[in-house]
Amino acid sequence: MFSEPDEPTASRMRTARTTACTALGIQDRAEDPIWGYEGRTLSGRVTSTDGDEWLRIVGATEDRAKGKLWDGPRTAEEALPAAVPRPALHRLLDWTADGWGYRAELYEHTPLGVVSRSPVLEHDVDLPELWWRGLPLALDALAGVATFREAVREEYIRRVVPEFTGHAVGEIQWSTAHGDCHWANLAGPKLLILDWEGWGTAPVGFDAALLHIYALQTPDTAARVRQALAHALDDPAVHVAELTVCAQVLQAADRTPFYAALAGPVRHYLTALENKAA
CATH class of the missing domain: 3.90.1200 (Aminoglycoside 3'-phosphotransferase; Chain: A, domain 2)
Structure with a gap:
């Protein structure tokens, strides 16, 4: 949706995606990963023992790795009824590195x-x-x-x-x-x-x-x-x-x-x- 960010941001987010894949035991299959605004998120297809899934990485400075936007997907998964169609959120993983906070969100994959x-x-x-x-x-x-x-x-x-x-x-x-x-x-x-x-x-x-x-x-x-x-x-x-x-x-x-x-x-x-x- 957005263009690739500057090289330091892109490199940092790709490293975070690799870290998440290793920690979650999944394989990165994203041929054309999707960038969020100014590189805040990086998303793409992965595979696990359950088959295809979708991995979204969110990055923010440690002091901003919290709050409404950070917890929106988790709270949506918990609070919204099935009548609101959305991909299921399977797993979350949080960690910090070099002053940055990251969240990996592993979703149901959809071919849509x-x-x-x-x-x-x-x-x-x-x-x-x-x-x-x-x-x-x-x-x-x-x-x-x-x-x-x-x-x-x-x-x-x-x-x-x-x-x-x-x-x-x-x-x-x-x-x-x-x-x-x-x-x-x-x-x-x-x-x-x-x-x-x-x-x-x-x-x-x-x-x-x-x-x-x-x-x-x-x-x-x-x-x-x-x-x-x-x-x-x-x-x-x-x-x-x-x-x-x-x-x-x-x-x-x-x-x-x-x-x-x-x-x-x-x-x-x-x-x-x-x-x-x-």
Whole structure:
């Protein structure tokens, strides 16, 4: 999803992956491993005595190797119902080396591919009807999960929405969300939702709003999202979620190419929201 980081980071993370494979008794089979943002994660296929699995390495300085993002996948495995489709987390391994903390997460392997290599859709997607029917069911099941985790903080919303959209934030209704439910975190043609680092409470309809806005460059898919998630996107309470996602995109547009490409459609979408409210 992201490009390979600088050589010191890449070398350190590859060493951590080798360390994890040795400690877990697995073989690295990743021909094209997947990098996370700035090399924070490194993921790819492995094999064990049970067959194919998926190994994700997370790295952070020792003082940051804890907290919400660190424990997101573990708590998701423990708290989320089977109605929220995701790869099963089999084993965890933590260790430190040279001032860095690492976590190895060993998952069920799936032959399914991500819907998009980029979080933001650049081309319309062809997904089966069963996938589209399953998406609202999964997000509704997630929305009802009780948690003390926060995916999006109220203080952040009330600061960035006026700053980047010019809109005021009124009352916020909350539910539980994935928090980063973009197109590179969805698998198909069978629906799976990946990467549970940041799940927690967010404005009602946040995941639906994010998927719709991240599809604005592909009108046919954006329309399909609106159709599949109409019960969420047509709820007036989702307005705060839409404004928050727009603000996030515009805030990051000067440093992330796919957000820069989405900034124009987002501004048009904000205008449409203003006209709708008028």
